[in-house]
Amino acid sequence: MPELYSSGDDKRPVVQPNPEEYRDEARRDYARLIHSASFRRLQGKTQVFPGHESDFFRNRLTHSLEVAQIAKSIAIRLNSTSSHFAKTPINLDIVEFAGLAHDLGHPPFGHNGEEALDECMRDVGGFEGNAQTLRILSTLEKKQTYGDESSTFDGEGNDLRRGLNLTYRSLASVLKYDRKIPIGSKERPADKQHSPMKGYYKSDEELVKDVKKHVLGQADGVEFKTLECSIMDIADDIAYSTYDLEDIFKSGIHGPLDLFSFPEQIYELVVETTNKRIEKQYKDEATRIDVSDVRDVLYEVFKDIFAIGTEEEKFLRNRNIESGKRKMYSSMATEKLSSLYAGNGYHRTRFTSKLVQLFLDGVEIVPNSDFPQLHQAKLKLKTFVFVEVLKNITFESVIRSPMLQVVEYRGKDVIKKIFEVIGSPNGDRLMPPDFREIYRQSDNLGQMRTICDFIAGMTDRYAVEFYSRLFGANGMTMHKPL
Template identity: 50%
Template sequence: MYNAAERERISGKGGQDAKELYRTSFRKDYARLIHAPSFRRLQNKTQLYPGIESDFFRNRLTHSLEVSQIASSIAIKLNTEIAELKDSPLDTDLVAFAGLAHDLGHPPFGHNGEVALDDLMYKYGGFEGNAQTLRILARIEKKVLDTEAKFADEDGRLGLDLTYRALAATLKYDKEIPKRNQPGLVKGYYGSEAELVKEIKRRVLNGSHVAGKFKTVECQIMDIADDISYSTYDLEDSLKGGFLSPLQILDDIHSNNTVRENVVRKVRSAMMESGFPAAHANKTVTEDNIIAIAYHIFGQIIPEHPLKNIKAEAMTICMSAHSASQTLGANGYMRTDFTSDLIGTFIQGVRFKYDKQHPALSKVWLEENTLLLVETLKHLNYELVIRSPRLRLVHFRGYEIVKKIFVALSKTDGESLLPKDFQELHSRAKSEEAKMRVICDFVAGMTDRYAAEFYERLYGGNQTIFKPI
């Protein structure tokens, strides 16, 4: 499953230290990430609800930990069940690493911060969270400097100096982001890392070429674990915070045409991205089926009543359903059982097909019924929570904060507002594109809290102007 070439580090050093035979090269990658500042900063980046609302809500750090754990469970399950993996198992440290690293490149204020930075960087190769993850791991993190290394940048930066296979586990989109004449988010990797990506592919595939997209088995598992976590635990936060209830979800999917149509469209798209033909997705994902899936997920919490006299018992049934719906949000035991059952069901739906020629590209996917459950939950939560006026207001403000900070730093002499290390990088940058990327790296690395504070200090407010940046 793993060859010697992909265990080597991008500095050219061997992956495993002869003095540290007690841990593998991938275990060392995992440790380097755990101790990295960019990983710690995820604790102050919003997952769904701002941390100031409650210390119960997940942030990007706790979300990444959960994705890592789910990914590891999937890998252990596959190692146990798949015959081809008995003698050459998936490395669970590497799979866990992929889960921990997957959100590393998220800027402050999540997707809206991502859009704000891309709106300002599209002429220079754009901005995208997954591309930024690779850049952080291979460039920005301050672990290794080596101006002689082949894949170091002009300043000799090699980030955490990880193995090629670990970096491959973060390559979710196999496409170089182009320079554009107009904004519009493109998923992929930056041109500045294009040569490194070519070498990653060469190492993982032993120099051969494959048709189709490059996505390693660890990356596929991480992607599935992310969807499982997002669809289940973000829902739990919404239930706990009182933003949603099962009855409200069922009412919206039944009566809100816009919500229902958007969910149907997005679930169909997800099925086609997973390899199902368009005709099959259109036939399978109908409005009636989406309603039925929602009732299947949440209907189990509603107690059954024998209907002897519908009129006499209608009020009792309504009160019982409402009570059960409210209890799911308020009762920790009931809520934990509900989410645990969902996670277990979803993991049982993972399927695997071994690729004998290129084991690294073996296929991992969710079987159809499980995929429908995960995608329906995920997009219901998006339509009913993320697009709600409560959160749209937060997202709008986040966009404006990120954009105005970037504009201030990119003005003439604006680089003087950067910390000293970024000022030095900016002064050594040889082109406008390189200088803008330095500013982008700085803003993207901010936490939500730090970005709001930096904004207040730039444009007025209650923050002191004497606190160091």
């Protein structure tokens, strides 16, 4: 049986000697990531609420730090409790790397930004955040080229860029979807004709084959998702379901009690999405949830706000007090506790800490006897339902709400207009010199991808500023660099 890690995992696309033999290759990859420009730019990309609204709210950078910490905690727990890792423990640096890197490919303005770029790229290879993450790490970051360091292309038009020149195991840790995104939209599955298709770009097809060969010893014949990637995926869901909820409470938009009184359609959408994910990830389970199960989950999570003290219980049992008055006092007490959860930082912190620990305890391993590298971390079904309900109720009630959709749809328009202008004749002159040079050496597909890379790398603020300099009423300047 193969080991969880092999010497092939440590190899890089471009051979580089290690000047610090006391530091292993995974730790070198970690260092390269946190010193990269694309990692720094995550601080300017929205998580749920735009960063300028409050310094409290999370951005993509702080979210990634939390995902990395949760992922590392999962790995530490599995190393300590699972016999599968007694001889070969999970490499904590790779797991942490995956958590830090998983959102690098997100464009400005969240999911609507992703949709906008995919629509612009629909017939020239598409756009998708996870695919862009792999491209950033393997190609776009300016750490290593193959050959002459001053050249990005050779005389035959071959791309010499190798990004951060990471080990194959680190690249594998961000490869969430083992599926190639086709060049043309007509080649996509029917349900992805008009939305981003998850996977990796066709231009990275050979790289993915190399990753599989070095990690598994073969490139085909098995669905590929490494153990570290599965841990990162769970950590991402836990962070979404917990900390996005905390940001919502802090914003004052909703408190815990509000989650029980949304329009019925919200709960029906949560049920629909959760059941689809159960069907996909727990094929052997007959369990499906309904709206009452959603409310049961919410009660289990927030039951402290419904707690009844001794004096209150006496009051509620007193039949000499009219029922409406008893209901009023009970509602007042519940509302006070709900407001405390939302408004008191100590209560919020205890709540999120308790929730994360609950979810961590629900992680188990699904072993792969043929390829230990493909052991999968998985949430127990009950824990999975809790995570999905909280994650999706946040999505449906806030992220899909008009107040955020207005912001995101404005962002979608900004991105499409910028793409249109740069893609017009001589529009490449609007890009910085390094992007313009790559654009001029590329074929049509490469040129469109270069424009896409430039826009996808923008922060929210920079995209709005760039748009304003093109179309807005701001004073024109030639001194501020692109």
